[in-house]
Amino acid sequence: MNLESISQNFIKDKIYLNNASVSLMPISSINAMKEFLMEYSKIGPDSPESEQFIKELWIKTRKSISKLIRCQPDEVVLTQSTTDGVNIVANGLKLDSSSNIVIRGNEHEHHANYFPWLRLAKSIDVRSLQINQNGEFSISHLKEQIDKNTKLVTLSHGLYNTGTILPVEEIGEILNQENIPYFLDSAQTVGCIGDFDFSKTNCNFMSFNGSKWLCGPMGTGVFFCKRDSSDLLEPVGIGGESAIKSNDMELSYMELPEKFQTGFRNYVGLVGMESSINYLQNVGLTNIRNHIMKLANLFRDEISKIPNVVVFGPEEESKRTSIVSFEMNGLEPEKVVVRLAGDGIIIAKREIFEKKILRVSPHLFNTEEEILKTVEELKKL
Numbered sequence: 001m002n003l004e005s006i007s008q009n010f011i012k013d014k015i016y017l018n019n020a021s022v023s024l025m026p027i028s029s030i031n032a033m034k035e036f037l038m039e040y041s042k043i044g045p046d047s048p049e050s051e052q053f054i055k056e057l058w059i060k061t062r063k064s065i066s067k068l069i070r071c072q073p074d075e076v077v078l079t080q081s082t083t084d085g086v087n088i089v090a091n092g093l094k095l096d097s098s099s100n101i102v103i104r105g106n107e108h109e110h111h112a113n114y115f116p117w118l119r120l121a122k123s124i125d126v127r128s129l130q131i132n133q134n135g136e137f138s139i140s141h142l143k144e145q146i147d148k149n150t151k152l153v154t155l156s157h158g159l160y161n162t163g164t165i166l167p168v169e170e171i172g173e174i175l176n177q178e179n180i181p182y183f184l185d186s187a188q189t190v191g192c193i194g195d196f197d198f199s200k201t202n203c204n205f206m207s208f209n210g211s212k213w214l215c216g217p218m219g220t221g222v223f224f225c226k227r228d229s230s231d232l233l234e235p236v237g238i239g240g241e242s243a244i245k246s247n248d249m250e251l252s253y254m255e256l257p258e259k260f261q262t263g264f265r266n267y268v269g270l271v272g273m274e275s276s277i278n279y280l281q282n283v284g285l286t287n288i289r290n291h292i293m294k295l296a297n298l299f300r301d302e303i304s305k306i307p308n309v310v311v312f313g314p315e316e317e318s319k320r321t322s323i324v325s326f327e328m329n330g331l332e333p334e335k336v337v338v339r340l341a342g343d344g345i346i347i348a349k350r351e352i353f354e355k356k357i358l359r360v361s362p363h364l365f366n367t368e369e370e371i372l373k374t375v376e377e378l379k380k381l
Contacts, residue, residue: 003291006283007365014344015370020160020188020323020361021348023215029275033217036271054267061274062257065222068277069190069206070199077223077260078270082187083112085207085223086154088260089183090116092233093151100125101152102145107353108135110160113185117154125149133352134314135159135166142171152181157201158188161350161357162313163296163323165193172202181205181232187212191280192321192363194289204229213363215280216273219266230256237262280364288364292322295362295371299324302375312352323361325350331381333358339381345374 010024043049062073079085093101103109103117106128117126127145129137146153153175158165168184175182183205189196191213198206206224210216225233235242235253239262246252253259280288297317303309308329314320328336333349333356340347348359362371 003283003287003364007367009279010365012365014346015366015374016346017360017362017366017370017374018346018348019363019366020212020321020359022211022218023213023363024365025215025217025272026276026279028279029216029272032275033268033272036268040267057267057270057274061270064274064277068281069222069224070197071224072227074256075224075227077225077257078264079207079221079223080219080264080266080269081112081221082185082207082209083116084221085205086113086116086183086185088207088223088225088236089152089154089205089233090120091236094232094234095120095124095151097123098149099151100127100147100149101154102127102129102142102150104129104137104155104166105131105135107351108159108161110156110185110187112187113154113156124151134162134312135164136314139167139170139174143174146175146178146180150178150180152183154183155185156188157184157186158193158321158323160188160323161352161359162325163188163320163361164314165189165319165321168201168203172200176202181229183207188321188323190214191277191285192289192292195285198224204232210269210273210276214273215276215363217269220269220273223260225256225260227256230259233260235260235262239263283364291364292362292366293317295366295368296320296322296324296360298368299360299362299371299375302372303378306375306379312357321361322363323359325352325357325359327355327357328378328381332356336378336381340374340377343377345377347374 009026062076065076066073108131130141131137157168182203184203186206187208190208204226208222210220211218242258242262243251243253300311303326304311310327312325337349350359
């Protein structure tokens with residue numbers, strides 16, 4: 001499939017290459033949200049008819065997500081961000097003074113999957129895996145860090161700064177054998193690494209948002225909780241949807257997904273996310289992966305020809321996403337970002353440890369022409 005022509009399905013006035021942060025939405029998803037708001041207002045937001053209307057939306061959205069990540073619909077909790085899901089686990093785990101958890105790389109990790117665990121270090125042992133510049137660690141070191149008191153291993157599937165894809169299936173097999181719960185932040189992989197079967201990771205919990213590679217609206221996210229892992233967590237929030245009063249002084253939690261589904265009202269966001277998921281699946285997740293890696297490889301090749309440019313991330317294509325991180329020696333990343341923005345090209349500034357770097361992250365609506373134009377502008381700096 002030729003994806004070079006697909007950009008006409010998006011509203012574009014700039015060369016937008018910051019999809020690892022927030023992506024553009026298909027016009028069809030924007031229109032679906034408009035239509036929902038019109039219909040929701042027409043039937044009355046709090047009416048008998050609207051109750052069934054919203055119930056059908058919940059069902060349809062969970063079904064689309066379960067198909068995408070290979071799980072059961074009742075294992076899908078709808079949230080407003082990746083961070084929401086991380087905190088459901090970090091604040092809901094049943095821990096004691098002997099407990100430990102294992103995280104990856106401290107400051108190399110995205111703060112959303114670092115700060116919630118760091119806070120636990122006041123009361124438990126938080127162990128950090130030793131990593132290289134690309135964010136990778138050895139499996140042998142992981143095995144050394146886990147023991148009978150390990151209550152969780154938490155990792156990012158794809159790394160926001162280098163684009164590295166971690167061997168989450170191999171890790172999942174090890175942790176499953178040791179009966180150690182496993183959390184994945186998959187914000188940088190769902191929607192951009194092809195038709196990946198997330199059930200093969202054997203993770204107990206997973207979180208991602210709808211506004212990155214899924215091309216959905218801001219304020220949408222997913223928390224996956226494996227059905228037989230629900231009892232490992234106490235709900236962080238409680239409301240009328242998630243619990244019932246069993247007697248005068250006690251509450252009983254609902255089953256999944258309602259147990260963790262409290263106070264969510266971004267219905268129009270669900271419409272946009274569900275529409276975008278269907279759009280991506282109609283294009284084909286494998287087609288998208290092939291297209292964006294072609295663009296990423298083109299950018300890597302061309303930017304490497306510029307003197308004093310250093311490119312980060314694994315060389316092997318199968319071990320990275322379409323994120324390309326690099327530095328231009330002698331140039332401050334923030335100034336480069338501002339300069340390109342003035343020329344209508346949007347890229348990002350990020351960090352690898354304390355090193356400030358530049359990042360591009362092409363998606364399905366980007367073109368080879370845009371990649372080459374971006375490189376030409378960088379050459380002028």
